[in-house]
Amino acid sequence: MTLRDDLEKIRQEREKNIKDVGDLKKLDALRVELLGKKGPITQALRGMRNLSADERPKFGQFANSVRDELQSAIETRRDELKKALLNKQLQNETIDVTLPGKPVAQGQPHVIQQIIDQIEDLFIGMGYQVLSGPEVEEDKYNFEMMNLPKDHPARDMQDTFYITKEILMRTQTSPMQARTLEKHDFSKGPLKMISPGVVYRRDTDDPTHSHQFHQVEGIVIDKHITMADLKGTLELIAHELFGDRFDIRLRPSYFPFTEPSVEADITCFNCGGKGCAVCKYTGWIEVLGAGMVHPNVLEMAGVDSEVYGGFAFGVGPDRFAMLKYGVDDIRNFYLNDVRFLTQFSKKG
Amino acid sequence: MKIAYSWLQEYLDIQVSPKDLGEKIERSSVEVDSVTQPSDGLKKIVVGKIMSMEPHPDSDHLQVCQVDVGDDDLSQIVCGAPNVAAGRKVIVALPGSRIGGNVKIKRSKMRGVVSNGMICALDEIGFSKDVVPKEWADGIYFLPEDAKIGEPVFPYLGMDDYLIDVDVTPNRGDMLSVYGVARDLGAIYAQTPKLNHPKVEEVATAAADKVTIEADEKLAPIYKMRIVENVKIQPSPLWLQIKLWNAGVRPINNVVDVTNYILLKYGQPLHAFDYDKVSGSTIKARYAQKGEKLTTLDEAEHDLDEKDIVIADDQKPIALAGVMGGLNSEIDDQTTTVAIESAVFTPTLIRKTAQRQNLHTDASQRFERGVNRGGVEEAADAAAQMMHELAGGDVLKGIVTGSSYDVKPVVVNITLSRINHILGTDLSLDQVKAIFKQLGFGVTLDGEKYTVTVPSTRWDIHIPADLVEEVARIYGYDKIPSTLPSGPTTVGALTEKQKLMRDSRHVLESLGLNQAISYALTTDTKAKQFMMRESAETHLSWPMTADHTTLRMNMISGLLDDVAYNNARRVKDVALYEQGRVFYKDSEDEVRPSEHEHIAGAVSGQLVVDPLKNAKHNAIDFYQLKGIVEKYLNNLAIKGDIEFVATDQYPEMHPGRTADIFIHGHYVGFIGQVHPSVAEAYKINQTYVFELDLDALIEMPKDMNQFEPISKYPSITRDVALLVDKSVTNAQVLAQIHKRGGAYLKSVHLFDIFDGKNLPGGKQSLAYTLTYQNPNATLTDDEVNQAFEKVQKTLVSELGAEIR
């Protein structure tokens, strides 16, 4: 046997061996065995000095090629084994992607707050200030300056929680009309204001009455404010809060602090205006009261009603929320059942 | 008030359906609650004639009637009414019919005898018991002799009419009469309603010879009377009865019915006295005297107040003026002479009497809103003439007057440009003039200035703005254009305070709390729990219920009510916050409390509900809520150190698990666990709460310098574990570390806390990581070691710590 035959044999046998190796450790051992200092190739190269000068280069070339071949076979095998190992590991790591996501803490605004914020944002965008007033109010602002003197029959319309004869829980946000009118400096421009807040009525709590609820008052006073402006503004509120497909209509009504006074109805949510039990077959649902500020209210606050005038409106966020979401009991808003509160979390 | 469509048709040429008419009234005048037909929901109810009847073989009160209902054969119907009689025309509900209360009538057997339907009383076909005439209250109703057999009964009883139920606002008292509604519709449809005016046929005897009247003008600005003699009391004709019962008024007799009819028609309440029951010949309108009593027509006895107005004879009150007549002067079957009162009483006095005596009538409702002062005599005339026609009475000559009032028309001036300026319209001179005329107002024009003369029928109109409303509603709100305010631009923005309040809410929501809105009015006990300062209580003078009597002086109690509501419904995990006002009074003498914005939270059960975790181990604890409060305060960027100082000063809080919160030394609120006995009283599970003075937080200076460059030099950390007494607090350790930390100590973090068994008794182990950094250079180990050494020494010397 020549050296060359030996190497040839090693090459053939070992290449097959390499392919059969099943794990990385054994492969490494085989590599040392074949290609290490004591391995057959190193040995063969060492034995080269016994060869003639002619044969040496040829044999050297051959020996190197065998070594390269084996090395490459080992590399290939190593990659294969690594890949298999990784695949196996990934397989073991497989999870049930249908298990629930981990809960995170997230609270949310009260549905009435959402409506108030929406109204505030709408009016801020139109240049209104947002003002808040006292919940414990003077009779003077709550009634007298709103054109409701002591013996006025409309005082029966709103039963009042009095604290003393002159101090009461405000029954409406309207006193903020009087308070801001008194203070406003018209030389600095028009008064455009909304005032959201809590109001109180001496009512027994039931599905449609609450002794505590919310209102958003609005007032605009300048030299050229018209009923048409009121109509346009109310339409905007309806569109913003409910959507463009809702129309409003105005009907005559009565409030001591506005003249003319109107009630605004909005297209029925339930039937879209065709008529149903919810809207008593009229296609309309009453949503807010408004009107042109009564000259007496302006004069009592020291504003010249010959020069200045404008409109005022009062919106009930509780009623809006009930209509918008079909909530059938106003008490839900104040009992704070977590299951109720967390329902209104969808944006838009 | 229910207005009959047919009654309006007597005065107007109405071309629209009742429903459309209702809609028109709603859009132009006053709200309409409903438009209905009394026959709604009824069917197959016809005129029948009882041809013969014989007693039921097995009953002592039933009659077996043979009834002609217009078919070839007679129908056999069993009837138990006491007044059933052969030869009468009656209301028959046929088999398959539907009567009042949505009841279906079937062919049936009554004690073995076949009955093909039912003979009905009025209340069985939908009449309210309140309007059925007394004579028909206990039996079946007899239809007029000319009623056609087999025809539906509805037209004979006015049940095919349409009733428009108007809900009249306080200013439109004029709409509480058929004439008033007809006048308004006349304006809307540009028609002149054909309203008739009575002509009275009088006899020679003067009424003034029979009665003298004294009336105080302050109580009764107008008080007038007519006398009708020789009346014969009878039931009213059917047409009149129908008008009354369709308006919800019970027919009584031809005198009382006339007064009620006039009230409905003119809106002027009248009262009829039996003249012979009046003692003496002087009738007075005066205040009631102390101790006087009066039994009114509804048989209720009233203790009169000295502020009640009464009508009195020379001995006693005979009527509660403007509200209800007295039983002692009631018209009865024997009455022959009637005194008809037509008056105007002072609205506020009537309102108070009606409230005080809890007696609200058609009359008081109208007097409270005012009546047409120009129509008082006309109403008396119309009533007297009707009593002549219907009851055969002799109307004595003249009207007796106790007080009278010179009714002057109201004149209001307004210009066209003013109207257009307020409405945003472009109406012409003629358009507006036409509207005023349609309303029945007198109008003259000078340039563009209208001088409008308002008749007494519209006593609500006094000022130009009232005229603007009239123009707007008659012109139509639908036709008014839709614009937005023009003029100088204004800037709309939230104030700093409002922004911070919004941010506050958003931060707490992002940290997992849901916004609650609770009641500000609560019980005395709850109002003064969890107090952050001393305050007197604010009570309602006349609360509605015991649950809401006092203004809250804390937010937490409301949130605990909410937790209780949830816990009671097996909702265990509750995380709420509320932003709202508390009401403080510095002393009892202060009448009006000051209002302060607070923000509070309450968490019970798990903040983050994870069903895969043990609910008990995952439940809220002091430190989790403290984390929320710290994060919240951090987010508000308030300048100054936040300190939590243990306190046992709140009776409603756990004495060992509560801390006052200070910012830069200022007290701003507290946090901790609700005292177990308080939790028990609220019926809630273990709950942690906090309350903060939001006004104070808003006022505090804010740290706007949030950015600090990130150092490019590395930091070095050192860990230290200490064995200290359990009484040594984290705050104490931190204070010592910071005191001796040196210039480069950047931060200190507690990373382990341990008080396990293998420690000596009363000891705990605390481990901290100290991070050092020089923003301008790389720190050397030596520098850090020196600094760290100092800290360790201090901890040993100051806190008796054993370094482990």
Ligand SMILES: [Zn+2]
């Ligand atoms: Zn509808």
